[in-house]
Amino acid sequence: MIEFIEMTKEFQVGTTVVTALNNINLTIQKGDVFGVIGFSGAGKSTLIRTVNLLEEPTSGRVLVNGKELTTLSKKQLREEKKNIGMIFQHFNLLRSKTVFENVAMPLVISGVKKSNIEGQVREVLSFVGLQDKAERYIDELSGGQKQRVGIARALVTKPTILLCDEATSALDPQTTKSILELLKRVNIEYGITILMITHEMEVIRDICNRVAVMENGKVIETGNVLEIFSAPQEETTKNFVQSVVRDDIPQSVYEQLKTKDRSKKIYNLKFIGIDVGQPVVSQVAKKFDVDVNVLFGNITELQGIPFGNLIVELVGTDKEIDKAHQFIQTKDIQIEEVIADESELANHYRRSARYAVYG
Template sequence: MIEFRRVSKVFDGGEKKIEALKEINITVEKGDIFGVIGFSGAGKSTLIRTVNLLEYPTSGEVIVEGKDLAKMSEKDLREAKKNIGMIFQHFNLLNSKTVFDNVAMPLLLSKKKKKEIKERVNEILRFVGLENKAMNYPNQLSGGQKQRVGIARALATNPSILLCDEATSALDPQTTKSILNLLKRINEEYKITILIITHEMEVIKEICNRVAVMEDGSVIESGNVIDIFARPRTETTRNFIRSVVRDEVPSSVYGLLNEDAYFSRIFKIDFLGLSSGQPIVSKTAKRFSVEINVLFGNITELQGIPFGNLIVEIIGNEDEIDRALQFIKNQNVKVKEVTKDGSKQRAHFKRLVGNSVHG
């Protein structure tokens, strides 16, 4: 477990002090894959570096496995840090050392016996899929292979906590996916708690069960990933979510909707879990005297749970649209009325595009 208790960090920039962290309160439970997301300068790198005291907090406490590392003796701190592995964005490998020697480095520093080092390094290299690269040097490896070496090195001392500092941002999408799958395996098979910082919402979506969103040194919201995706409270979080789950009709589609005799309203319907598989649009069109024009929609998966949205135009008289709307709301989905400018005003539109369902 990792607890950040009112953690602040101030850097002295001469005449101007920089508040990198402002009273952060987060709890990372044992077994979590906890993501911290934010734009550059949000303070997330500073935050993760306080866990192993690469940065000391100016105030507050960082409690790791029940202990405040900042209050430990130098000897006890060295021992405690062996329980915390760290993966870096740019790998931080020694180019003059082989893959085997890079992974063995933490064990050599811990004065482990030669036989024990050999067995452990070979075991970890098999786990990360690099057993045939032990005698290679970093400049002979791809970016993904270098990061696997970094991961193997971080696992060498059998840590219970793994810190990932933008571990995939230097990698292409396919390699990123393979590294994320490896991190999931580490969490599941070794029962290691993972704290990962990133500016990519795709990373959060793929492997994290909980997330904190940072902005300007503060945590602006945090919680279960599914809850954050389904009910974001801040515009920053909504912007991150839109990078992986698009929920706005392209402006070109709105441009084709002009005033006509029909009365219509546009709604965004959010689906989560079982409701994602329900034929809500078809049921509504059959039950009520309305036409439903599907403007836009997508679906993705969060922790194995379907999540997505539809944006539809409902066409008919006002009373019948109200009845249809109430029926949709009763299907355990979230419904929001929208128009071209994002407001909730009613509007008259001509039905020219999309797949219409007529009741």
């Protein structure tokens, strides 16, 4: 559906060449809700703007529905762009026109007959829940309603691809949730492929099925959402996941772990899917001569699949703790020992500081 092949984008800033995108290789399949996440300056917005040629690649290729847009004639390009809708962070609506007129604008520009415009506009306004706001002006609407107008405008040409550039960043949490639910409907009911740019991991968790993480103009990690959340590989990815799924020991507890105690070990248990319902902790306490102290726990849902982690302290002899460890592994639960030394404590503080800034 959308394919980036060794794509690079450079900008000339005075006498300096700035590489915004560096050798991007990425594929978004038909029907995906694909999220691209990264901090400011990672290259996310530049990436999405190369799909509809708001930015032209310096080198490499971008294929949309199997076609490289840079090779098309102006007439062919206009036709292909009708298949690509786009919604923006700050709505980009005309304040001097009504809701109806804003939504109708792409059809007017495309030369659609006036008799056909009415029905198409009314249809998408009904879909986004604004059928009663058609004659209102933009300044009369809330932020969420404005974004719904933006979505209706993007849908009115019946695109196969929808580009979302930080579409929820200007909205409050409750409105964001309603917009994401609407975008889910767009994907399911219209079968539209969505490419979503965001710096909010909650958006990735709530709507996307696949995700790519960007840093300094490069894609550093990609995969399905469950893989990325359950086993992030890169430090930047871990920071983003940490902002949504807290899997670290509370700082007050970590302070207590600085003292060496050979009779206890700390483990992080990760549960996926049906594993969440397993009574592992109680089984360990019954089967082995160990005391189990639960330090922290968290369960969330990713694409309808429950995912959780539990940080526990096992107190007992090395032999009994090792037996308990082996038993937990037989339950297909990811288990990782938390080493409470000074370097790990320092890493914990750094992660907590990043969470405080970005969480």
